[in-house]
Amino acid sequence: MKRLDNNLNNIQDVALITSLADVNTDLITMNIGKFIGKGTYRTVYEYNMNPKLVIKIEPDNTSCNLMEYTLWDEIQGLTGQLSWVKDWFAPVHYCSPNGKILIMERTIQSYHKTRPNLVPNFFTDVKSDNFGWLDKKFVCHDYGFIWRFIKYEKKWQKIEW
Template sequence: MRQYGEGVKEDALRLLCGEKIGSGSGRDVYVFEPDPAYVIKIEASAGCYQNILEWENWKLLKDGKFAKYFAPCKLISPFGCALVMRKTERLPVSVKFRAPRFLRDVKGENFGMIGKDVVCHDYAHLAFRVNDRIIPIELSRIE
């Protein structure tokens, strides 16, 4: 593939990325312009691998009993710099729900709603070696 300049890359990102709706330690999250029911997560720097980890986790989870606890991934770019995931809505101020015990980073900003279901939308780091029981979780949204 031909090497493109920064202007071309920026233009392509603008085609895919709508409004910026969040960011974390290694990624920025935008509304996915071709389909606003999804978001696109762009890694801020090479070598972060959060998108690849999340994609691989989704592939392991998607056909099993735990899939309902996670926002589905739809696409990943060839080098993992961009990941398209189902968009979630903000949690209510306080929510109680049950989730797999192997979730490691359990904080309100890592969860959202798809319909009436609470799902995790930031799950690059899971502890699959832990017992796969479902445990109660109570979260409060930080205002």
């Protein structure tokens, strides 16, 4: 997973592409597929290049996509006793340079599977809309706002003078 860089050579390239309405429309329609759902911050569509993925568009500067990208990247380092944490997050595949567009694995709503009654305490927004199935795993696909991940403990370390 990576956050995509802007690989265009200069800002004029961007200006040229965005000024061409038909090119713009093609760029949008080649990526954005069927509407899936809408939350307070993002609108989510099937990703046309791969229907197993979704594309999440965030119009305002609310930074949820960037937060999801950062958190997913961060938890990749969790191993050993903490590796179970990763199983609760829908994987992020890409985040655009400005964070407006995020590509994530598509979860499925299945009413045949028994949903757990408990989810980890570090999730902030625990309504059922924000969770779904990835095969046998029940995962959160909306972790753009999370505030319980870091545990602030009264635990001290020596400063290096």
